[in-house]
Structures are given as structure tokens and as C-alpha cells.
Amino acid sequence: MSAAPLLEIDGLVVKYGQAIALDGVSLSLEAGERVALIGPNGAGKTSLLNGVCGLVKPAAGRVLLDGRDLTGRAPGEIVRAGLTQVPEGRQVFPTLPVEANLLLGAYGREFRHELVSATLRYIGRRGEIAVRLERVYSLMPKLRELRERPAGRTSGGEQQMVAIGRALMAEPRLLAIDELSLGLAPLVVQDLSEFLVGLNEEEGVALLLVEQNAVLALELCARAYVLEAGRLVLAGPSDELERNETVRSAYLGGGLEVADAEPGTQAGPSS
């Protein structure tokens, strides 16, 4: 019997009121893998992450981490189970110093129901957390330089680093990054991409890259899912998808044609 995948999503449905943003999506991801989820604006990528991470309760379907059913659990529980999200638009805490932003990533992991016990647990783990902070600083030395600066007064690329660093402080085994490249200069995106690949290959942190920028995502990941209008339309190895006519035409600005989904490609890890 093979071990359960790190993340398994099964028939996930996310609704906002009556509007269906995600209509029964299944995908999975193994420990240490790099996987892309691409699709045009409004396809439901962020909704999928929000459904997985507990920001919105899925209307149907299941979310399993290590085979454990965590559907609809609070965001903190998902973080403790090993999945941390770097949200779209970075969402740093702008008035707090960079270092406080990072430490809150560790603090949030200790948060169960209320503030007092969370704070006590955090203080109890201070030593470990200091070590982790050092680790993040050594991975991203720029953050050490910026440690006292309010996060809102750093550049877009630096804020993306803060958001990634904050996520790493929770010691994730899977990092889900929503629109890494959005609004950032190509050189900055390249730096961040190299960093993430290094993080994946050297630290073994699995990555789920959620991107409108399909070129970037396919280049970084061995395997990808294509989402459109709330449904998966394609899945498979990145090099195959790159050759796929539908995907190619989508790069050029046209929408993906649902009807053109290749019959041969299946949603699921290629083995």
C-alpha cells in the first residue's frame, strides 16, 4: 500500500452565496513535489486555495493532508498540518516591522482558540522559534537588513519575500503561493523563482504555484493543472502542456477552450 499523497483534493466545490467559483476540482500533490495550477483571471484558483486553507468553507468535496481529512477546518489547523499559503497580493502586515511579520508566522501556528494560551505556547517555544528565524534570515539575508522596517514600506519584491518568510516560519511541508509574479519586475520574479526552486530542492518543501503567468509556472514545475471557469480542463507534465495547442493559444491572450481538453491527459499525478 502506497503512502497517501501530501495533499489530496477531491471534488472540491466553493461557492460565494449562489455563485459557484469552483465546481468539483480534484488534484493531488506528493511530498517534495513542485506543481503548478494555472488558469486565467477568475478561473477559481484563489477560491481553490481559500477552500483548502480554511478561509471559506467548501460547499462539497474533501481536502486531505497526509490522508487526514481536514475539509473546512480553521486556517490555523491547516497551517499546523503543514500547508501554509502565501496569499495573492502578499498581504503583509504593513504597519508592523518585517521581523514582527515573520514572528507572527510562528505565532499563528500556536494559536488554537484564544490569545493567552497561544502566547504562552509561543513563549515556551521561543528558543526553537529564534532558531527558525535565523534560518529564514540565512535563506533570505535581505530580510535581516530590513528587519526593523515597517513591511508596508518595503518594495513589492521585498514584501513577497516577507510573505514567503512569514509562511516559512510556520515550518510548512507544502507552500502554496498565489500569484508569485503579479505586479513584480521580471528580474525580481527570477530571483524569487530561483529561491523557491532552491527551497524545494534543498529543503524538500513542496510547492504549489498558483499562477496566471503560465509560462513561468510551467517552467518552474514538472507538472501542472489547468483550471478554467471553476473546472480542471487539462493536467499533465509541463513539457506536454507547453506543446499543447490549447495552452499555447491561451498564452497568446485567447481563453482556454474547455471542449479542447485532451482526452489522453488525466487529472492526477503522472506516474
Place this chain on the structure above:
Amino acid sequence: MKEFLQLVVVGVSTGSAYALVGIGMVLIFRTTGIVNFAQGSFAVLGGLFMVALVDDIHGLVAGLAAVLVVAFIGSLVGFVAVGFRHRTTPLASLIITLGIALLITSLNLLAFGDRPHTYPTIFDRAWDIGGVLVQPQYVLVAGVTLLAALLLTLGLQRTIAGQALVACADSRRAAELVGIDVRAVAVVAFAVSAGLSALGWVLLTPVDPVNYDSDVRIAINGFAAAAFGGLASIRLAYVGGLVLGVAQQLVVGYADKIPGLGQQARQYELAAALVIMLVLIGWRARNEVHE
């Protein structure tokens, strides 16, 4: 000149207490998006509990107990206002706090009656500073208030729990994503705010007796102080409270001199406060535009 200084001293003191109420409103608004109308009730409860306790136990213990009990009540109000599910909108929460304020007012009327309550100050005489008579109680209110505001600011900046509150104010979504339970933080914000408001009136009651229905006046003044900083800045809420307190005393003090107004001046205190505040807020907004 002496009279002017006298009025300023009183104004700074009452203004400090308004400032604490305003700071509480800012804290709650920033972390939850709720404008808390029960904020004045917390102050009144602080004053009334103090009056009820101070005869039997040491003033310090009584004050501490009053503040803690009100903080606890505040946490309960927060729990209800934020809602049991995640779906309570800020508008619904606002109406809930308004309802709770009315409820507390009625309970106060039942429990304490409709006369003003006060307790004797521990200081037996006023200080004479260059001819200006200063009641030590006023100095106590201003000093403790400043200390409380400083401690709060420091706590929010320097402790991880305080930073968690600021994080919720900065980005509720991101705070949730790192695992912070925003509702639990809101409850703490309500508790701290309630304790601060209570503290103001625990100290102010000897020089400014409290009624079961003083909460409206206090809430409006506190809100005005908070509005001075756009409901966003603790520092500006503090300044707003002081400006408001002083301006009010000056208006009331000098309105006495206008023939025909005389004894009625006090009635215009609140109206005067609001006009002053509107002018100041308008002036601040103008300056921001020009900066």
C-alpha cells in the same frame, strides 16, 4: 489668566478620560471594524462599581477590581458583538453594541437609581500652584491615563500578543491565514478597551459624578476623540481627547459670563464639544490634503 489655567487643568483631566474611551474605540474599530457604542457604558460601569466597592475595601483594590470586572464584561460584549458565526457584519455588530448599551443603562438604573454617584477623593486638599488651585485627583487622572495609553502603545508594538492585535487591524485576511483566530483577538480587544474606559471613570468619578445614563455623553465624547484621528490612531485619539476636554471646559467656563446664558451653559457642553470636534476634524482633513 488664573481662571483660564484652572479650566485647562480640569479640561486636561476630563479630556484624558475621554481619550481613554476614544482609544478603546480605536482599538476595537481597527481590529474588528466595529464602532462600539457600548464604550460609554464600560466607563459608567467602572465609575459605579468603584463607588459601590470603595466603602468596603481599599481604594486601590476597589479600582483594580472595578477595572477587571468591566474588562470581563467587555470580553462578553465582544463575544456577542462579533457573533457566534463568522457572518455577523460590522453594521449588525454596531447595532448589537447599541442594544447592549441600552441594556446596561437600564440595569444601572435598576441597580443604582437615578441620582449621581461619586466617592470622596483620598486627597484632603487642593494644591495651590502659583495661585491656580489644582485638585490632586485631576493630576491623578491625567497621569494614570497617560501611563495607560503609553503602556498600551508599547504593548501593541513590542509584545507578540499586541502585534497579533495589530496584525488583525492591518490585514484580517492575512492574520487568519497565519492561523490567528480573529474572533478571539476581537474579544481581547473588547476586554482591553472596556478596562481602559472603566479606568478613566474609576479615577474621574470623585470630581465628575457619574449617572446611570452618563454613557451617551461619554460615548459621544470618546467617539469624537477617536474621530480626531480618523478612528485609526491611538496617539491622535489621545490628543483629540485632550483638545476636546479643554475646549469644552473653556466654552462652559466662559459661556457663564454671557448674560442670559448663565446657568444653562452646562447644557451646551456636549453641543459645544461636537461643534469643536467637527471644526477640528475639518481642519485636520484640510491640512492632510495640503500636505
